Amino acid sequence: MNYNEAKDKFISTWGALGTLWGINKAMAQIHALLWISPEPLSMEDIMEELHISRGNTSMNLRQLMDWGIVFKESKPGERKEYFISEKDVQELARQVAKERSRREIKPVIKVLREVSGIENDGSKKTEELIKQTKSLYELADSADTMMNKIVNQESNWITKTLMKLIK
Amino acid sequence: MNYNEAKDKFISTWGALGTLWGINKAMAQIHALLWISPEPLSMEDIMEELHISRGNTSMNLRQLMDWGIVFKESKPGERKEYFISEKDVQELARQVAKERSRREIKPVIKVLREVSGIENDGSKKTEELIKQTKSLYELADSADTMMNKIVNQESNWITKTLMKLIK
DNA sequence: TTAAACTTTCAAAAATTACTGAAAGTTTAA
DNA sequence: TTAAACTTTCAGTAATTTTTGAAAGTTTAA
Numbered sequence: 001m002n003y004n005e006a007k008d009k010f011i012s013t014w015g016a017l018g019t020l021w022g023i024n025k026a027m028a029q030i031h032a033l034l035w036i037s038p039e040p041l042s043m044e045d046i047m048e049e050l051h052i053s054r055g056n057t058s059m060n061l062r063q064l065m066d067w068g069i070v071f072k073e074s075k076p077g078e079r080k081e082y083f084i085s086e087k088d089v090q091e092l093a094r095q096v097a098k099e100r101s102r103r104e105i106k107p108v109i110k111v112l113r114e115v116s117g118i119e120n121d122g123s124k125k126t127e128e129l130i131k132q133t134k135s136l137y138e139l140a141d142s143a144d145t146m147m148n149k150i151v152n153q154e155s156n157w158i159t160k161t162l163m164k165l166i167k
Numbered sequence: 168m169n170y171n172e173a174k175d176k177f178i179s180t181w182g183a184l185g186t187l188w189g190i191n192k193a194m195a196q197i198h199a200l201l202w203i204s205p206e207p208l209s210m211e212d213i214m215e216e217l218h219i220s221r222g223n224t225s226m227n228l229r230q231l232m233d234w235g236i237v238f239k240e241s242k243p244g245e246r247k248e249y250f251i252s253e254k255d256v257q258e259l260a261r262q263v264a265k266e267r268s269r270r271e272i273k274p275v276i277k278v279l280r281e282v283s284g285i286e287n288d289g290s291k292k293t294e295e296l297i298k299q300t301k302s303l304y305e306l307a308d309s310a311d312t313m314m315n316k317i318v319n320q321e322s323n324w325i326t327k328t329l330m331k332l333i334k
Numbered sequence: 335t336t337a338a339a340c341t342t343t344c345a346a347a348a349a350t351t352a353c354t355g356a357a358a359g360t361t362t363a364a
Numbered sequence: 365t366t367a368a369a370c371t372t373t374c375a376g377t378a379a380t381t382t383t384t385g386a387a388a389g390t391t392t393a394a
Contacts, residue, residue, distance in 0.1 A: 003293050006282045010300055013278045020271050022189040024382065035303075038295040043341075053384045058342055079339055079392070089302040104187050111180045115173045126170050128205040133177055135256040136202075191352065210371075220354045225372055246362070246369055 010036065011050070026052055027060040031069065031085060040073045040082035068095045098151040105144045112137035177203065178217070193219055194227040198236065198252060207240045207249030235262045265318040272311045279304035 001009070011032045018028025029050050034041060041049075047057050061083055064070035069092055073082045086092050116133040120126055168176070178199040185195025196217055201208060208216075214224050228250055231237035236259055240249045253259050283300040287293055 001281065001285050003285065003288070003290070003296065006285045006296060006300075009278060010282045010296070013275060017271065017275050020189045022187045026382080036292075036296045036299045038291045054341080055343075055385065056383050059383090062342085081341080087299070089299075089306050093306060104184065108180060108184050111176060114168065115177045115180075118168050118170065118173045121170070123170070124205045125203075129170065129173060129177070129203045132203045132254070132256075133173075139256050139260060193352075221371080222355065222373075223353050226353090229372085248371080 007036065024060070026050070026056050027063055030057065030060050031064055034064075034070060034083060034085035035087075037085075040075070040084045042080050042082055044080075046083070067099050094151050097147045101144055101147045101151070105140060105147070109137065109140050109144060112140060174203065191227070193217070193223050194230055197224065197227050198231055201231075201237060201250060201252035202254075204252075207242070207251045209247050209249055211247075213250070234266050261318050264314045268311055268314045268318070272307060272314070276304065276307050276311060279307060 011029050014032035014035075015025040015029040018031075019025050030046055033046060033049055043054065043057050043061070046052075046061075047054060050057075061070060064085075065072070069086045071084055071086070073084050075082055086095065112133050116130050116137050118126070118130065120130055178196050181199035181202075182192040182196040185198075186192050197213055200213060200216055210221065210224050210228070213219075213228075214221060217224075228237060231252075232239070236253045238251055238253070240251050242249060253262065279300050283297050283304050285293070285297065287297055
């Protein structure tokens with residue numbers, strides 16, 4: 001496997017994984033491209049490499065910046081804007097954990113708390129609803145708390161912790 | 168919030184969360200419905216409750232069974248088949264972790280190993296590709312190893328471990 | 335100011351994914 | 365066997381999501 005084959009394989013695999021986890025393909029592929037690029041890339045560079053339109057590129061770069069894993073960089077004396085990705089894998093994981101928690105997990109936890117907190121009228125179905133949503137609430141809440149730990153610790157906490165668990 | 172409001176809120180929230188994480192809405196909603204149902208439900212029951220077609224119900228029940236989180240149950244003397252969900256939240260988490268690892272993470276890890284293992288020709292871009300895919304490989308591999316630990320431990324290991332980490 | 339160089343927005347089109355419903359398939363009781 | 369009761373499959377349709385491309389917007393240098 002030569003450089004180009006490896007690059008294409010990485011980009012398309014990352015895109016496919018993104019899709020499976022609810023992240024759109026172009027966004028994941030732009031991230032993959034920037035992740036392995038030693039130099040900042042312009043919008044043109046990205047459009048050309050991935051064969052996607054200007055609009056698509058612009059929108060997905062915005063999203064990646066909203067997620068806090070891609071940044072703008074302007075080269076002195078140049079009008080054009082360049083983009084670089086967060087390069088530290090730990091920081092990437094922190095950032096993704098932080099955003100998914102904030103956008104997706106926290107709102108669900110809120111609903112689970114509300115739902116599991118309804119008045120128990122003693123009927124079988126109400127009891128089951130309360131019991132089952134409560135157990136989900138407890139799992140989601142501890143998982144989320146762990147995610148926040150990750151987010152707020154120093155950058156290599158994840159690896160250290162995973163290592164501890166694995167041993 | 169009364170029982171019906173709570174039930175509907177839980178089902179639609181669970182469906183929306185599924186969508187965000189790459190799981191189709193009907194599948195997530197069927198799971199939610201069975202999760203809080205004290206009795207096994209027939210296909211008719213599910214169709215009626217969620218307003219979805221027979222075909223859709225059948226296909227998504229099959230997927231839930233493939234994931235190992237929903238089971239068939241036949242009542243003695245009845246022709247109809249009934250469905251129940253795994254009720255233990257720990258077992259649910261184990262099963263989901265196991266399946267996502269097997270279907271999605273393991274194949275990606277394989278690609279990351281291949282890609283990061285290409286010959287280093289000394290060029291800047293090749294060095295960056297190798298460095299960055301290797302760091303992703305290491306993260307994914309320890310995360311996956313942890314997932315397997317979860318899968319292979321006794322059922323309440325997750326909570327215990329999360330608790331340990333949180334303190 | 336102006337205009338060139340660039341980015342963003344968004345309505346329309348394309349692509350993908352999910353859903354339906356009827357036909358085919360299966361199982362079971364008699 | 366047969367036929368009723370049920371489930372699965374799948375081609376066609378619908379809904380959703382993604383992508384395009386051109387117009388509008390912004391920034392900067394002169």
